[in-house]
Amino acid sequence: MKTLENSLICGTLAFGFYLPLLAASLETVTIPEQLKSAVAKVLVSTTSCSVTCGLGFKVEEICQIDPHGKRSHCNFRRSDCLTNWICGLLHFTVPIGKPFKLSCLTSEMIGVGSQAFIYTWRLARGIITTDDLLFKPFKTPSYVIKLSPAKESDAGTYRCDVQLMKTFKLVKRIYFGLRVIPNDLVNLNFQKSLTLEQKLAANEKEGNQQNDTSVIVQWHQQSWQRRALLVFLIGIGSGVAGGVLVVCWLPAGVQRHVELVTNL
Template sequence: MNTLPPGLENVTITGLLLVSANPCSKTCGLGWRSEYYCRVSQTGTKNNCVLKNAICLISRDCGLITKTTTVGTPLNISCLDDTIETLGSSDFVFVWKISKGIVTTDKSLFRLFSSRNLTVPWMINIKDIKEKNAGTYMCQVQNSKTMQVVKRVLIAVRVIPQDMVQLNYLKVLSPEQQNELQTLEGNPVNEKQRRSFWENVKDLFKSANMVLRVTVTGVAIGGLLGIVFVILLLCMSKKK
């Protein structure tokens, strides 16, 4: 039978002791865990046990999140999570900072972001984003009573021109790749059209890069010139 440590045999325990606890639900920011409390007698017997939910905090820093968007699209970023929402967002202070134009985790490079939304302080809304809005945004969540930092998240925003890159992933896929993607998403294609050998070669030739195209074209032209040259030699030999 388990007993209390030496020196505590004559101590009377009136409160609940933490016997066990589950891991925290989050690795960063505020989370929840279940704690098991019991009254322990001098002989080590546990009784009147209760299970309670408690707030836990493993790390304040939640790392870096990257986001890529194009000029003219709306940007909405938030650092509100379910734990803070359950406890009440009014009990916390949300401080936004920005490091313009770069992706960084160096806290010394951040300055206060003045254009934040006072109605929903945990969110940044930009209706028409521009390249000047690119950079790393930091959201720092603090307890309104103690001003203790309970969460810090970094969101790197890259802004690119609309005509700079094609972001339509489906458009660049071949028909076979589109069918495979639909199958993976749970929408199998019932009828698959059989393509001829030359159609497959044509698609392969289109998808190849410029160097490969030039190489294949050169080999084909060289082969034809070689055949013509051999035919000319045969004709000349017969005339002799």
């Protein structure tokens, strides 16, 4: 009984404490006249990030909105965005002696300013991997590694980490798998193995219209020859069919006369 009495007393005290607060919340809230005419700047739309990994940018539209919801004085601004800082592995095959370079910055990041980032390169020599335990420091202060020319000893996986200069925040990590092979090991000229359709697509991409024109003319000539042969065969068939019909419809006397003349 004492427990029940204590519960009732606690409940009464709590109700008495919250009752003034409840009554205050039920009162009508008066909005000041200054707020009724206030205008606020609101973000109304934004584009997706310009890149799928690493630091990119997006364009935002900001407008002034009055209490009636009308937009005015809209403007656009460009802001940084980061969807994913891991960019995966890219593969490259380079012949020995050919100049080659690796860059861990995109055009969007270069637009921000290459001096705004810190670059850390590491190398797993001789293998293609993403195991971070196999990488050793590779000293270079730039975001570009230039191989001029590429040597067989340059083969391996290069890892580039990009950090913001102000906050040291990691905004990008990308791996470059590089194979350096002798020139006589593989014939890298794949033009010989292309089909006619692939050659046409390659010529169109490179702007070489001469080969395309000759192939089209040859195709039209073959098509015209096929149509001429079809018309010739239709003419012969029509003549034979017409002769048979004439013979079948001639009177019997005329047919005998024709047979006698034929026998003579």
